[in-house]
Amino acid sequence: MESNQLLSVAEEFGCPLYVYDAAKIQSQYNRLTNAFSKVERLRINYACKALSNLSVLKLLKKIGSGLDTVSIQEVKLGLHAGFSPEMIIYTPNGVSLDEIEEAASLGVQINIDNLSILEQFGAKHPNVPVCIRINPHVMAGGNSNISVGHIDSKFGISIHQLPHILRIVENTKMHINGIHMHTGSDILDIEVFLYAAEILFETAKNFKQLDFLDFGSGFKVPYKKGDIETNVEEMGKKLTKRFLAFEKEYGRELTLAFEPGKFLVSEAGYFLAKVNVVKQTTSTVFAGVDSGFNHLIRPMLYGSEHHIDNISHPKGKERFYSVVGYICETDTFATNRKITEIKEGDILSFRNAGAYCFSMSSNYNSRFKPAEVLWNDGKAHLIRQRETFDDILRNQIEVEI
Numbered sequence: 003m004e005s006n007q008l009l010s011v012a013e014e015f016g017c018p019l020y021v022y023d024a025a026k027i028q029s030q031y032n033r034l035t036n037a038f039s040k041v042e043r044l045r046i047n048y049a050c051k052a053l054s055n056l057s058v059l060k061l062l063k064k065i066g067s068g069l070d071t072v073s074i075q076e077v078k079l080g081l082h083a084g085f086s087p088e089m090i091i092y093t094p095n096g097v098s099l100d101e102i103e104e105a106a107s108l109g110v111q112i113n114i115d116n117l118s119i120l121e122q123f124g125a126k127h128p129n130v131p132v133c134i135r136i137n138p139h140v141m142a143g144g145n146s147n148i149s150v151g152h153i154d155s156k157f158g159i160s161i162h163q164l165p166h167i168l169r170i171v172e173n174t175k176m177h178i179n180g181i182h183m184h185t186g187s188d189i190l191d192i193e194v195f196l197y198a199a200e201i202l203f204e205t206a207k208n209f210k211q212l213d214f215l216d217f218g219s220g221f222k223v224p225y226k227k228g229d230i231e232t233n234v235e236e237m238g239k240k241l242t243k244r245f246l247a248f249e250k251e252y253g254r255e256l257t258l259a260f261e262p263g264k265f266l267v268s269e270a271g272y273f274l275a276k277v278n279v280v281k282q283t284t285s286t287v288f289a290g291v292d293s294g295f296n297h298l299i300r301p302m303l304y305g306s307e308h309h310i311d312n313i314s315h316p317k318g319k320e321r322f323y324s325v326v327g328y329i330c331e332t333d334t335f336a337t338n339r340k341i342t343e344i345k346e347g348d349i350l351s352f353r354n355a356g357a358y359c360f361s362m363s364s365n366y367n368s369r370f371k372p373a374e375v376l377w378n379d380g381k382a383h384l385i386r387q388r389e390t391f392d393d394i395l396r397n398q399i400e401v402e403i
């Protein structure tokens with residue numbers, strides 16, 4: 003989106019504000035489906051933990067996406083947004099058998115990632131088709147908090163436990179209809195990804211009634227100029243070739259599934275915050291905005307570098323700033339960052355604010371969560387109102403003291 007468009011949206015709805023560009027979500031979706039156009043049965047399940055606003059879910063549903071969910075609440079949000087149960091896969095980690103049974107009763111695809119639950123679920127519900135999440139133990143990840151395929155990872159069932167999986171399946175007579183892996187965010191090297199895919203193919207040969215193979219996600223998007231990103235087109239070419247060959251060998255039609263979150267929505271999002279104070283100190287110039295890690299925690303949690311534009315003065319002289327929040331704790335969005343000259347009252351736009359930004363926001367410091375706007379067909383639609391003081395009081399019970 004252009005600076006002036008963002009500025010007009012900020013003027014209309016106030017700051018802090020999240021804005022999502024529907025056209026960018028659509029074009030990312032198209033880019034992925036085009037890369038795999040030779041696969042007849044391709045399924046993209048949007049990982050909705052990245053951004054779960056109902057209007058965004060509806061947009062993705064409209065363009066043909068399915069949904070990847072990790073909690074029963076996300077399952078219910080998806081159903082509420084109009085997804086049919088067959089379009090939802092539920093991939094939890096460390097949840098109770100009760101919750102998995104509840105999801106199964108809603109008719110969504112169950113994906114199980116540990117032997118204990120597999121055995122219990124299989125014994126009780128042998129007729130419910132289940133996908134198995136394996137851990138191929140391949141390192142493919144950026145930040146250590148988001149690498150989930152390594153040997154110490156809590157995710158998935160280790161491929162070294164395949165004999166035990168097979169024993170459980172045989173004993174319970176359960177129906178395994180999919181094999182899944184999600185090696186973690188940020189695939190930088192396609193060869194590493196393809197190596198993990200080979201492990202998934204090898205595993206799949208042990209199951210005779212599969213309907214789909216799910217390769218998870220981890221598509222990296224650029225945050226700044228010169229950043230490496232996953233070459234989706236090259237990956238599409240290479241994996242398609244391997245997949246089609248495997249399908250032939252397997253002797254049964256299979257769906258190729260992915261579950262991207264970041265790839266679909268990261269670049270579509272902008273976080274807009276107003277500069278309250280410009281503070282010169284002995285060592286730097288701080289620009290203090292009307293927000294903090296209560297609204298955007300990724301820089302502090304993952305060290306992610308969100309590009310910042312001064313959309314009030316996009317053409318000014320560039321200077322170096324430390325951009326900080328108003329939380330009573332160190333909450334630095336950026337240090338020593340070149341930004342066009344900032345005046346108090348200017349609005350800063352943080353890029354790549356679609357994925358894991360609003361969805362990780364909180365009420366810390368008893369602040370309101372930001373409003374959200376969807377920019378669609380040249381118009382701004384408010385899709386979540388700003389919180390009010392009633393939201394801060396909600397659910398609190400005042401007792402006689």
Ligand SMILES: *Cc1c(COP(=O)(O)O)cnc(C)c1O
Nearest residue numbers: 049184187219220261262263264
């Ligand atoms: C979070 C998650 C994803 C999405 O990861 P991105 O890096 O946002 O694409 C996909 N699958 C599972 C199981 C997840 O937990």
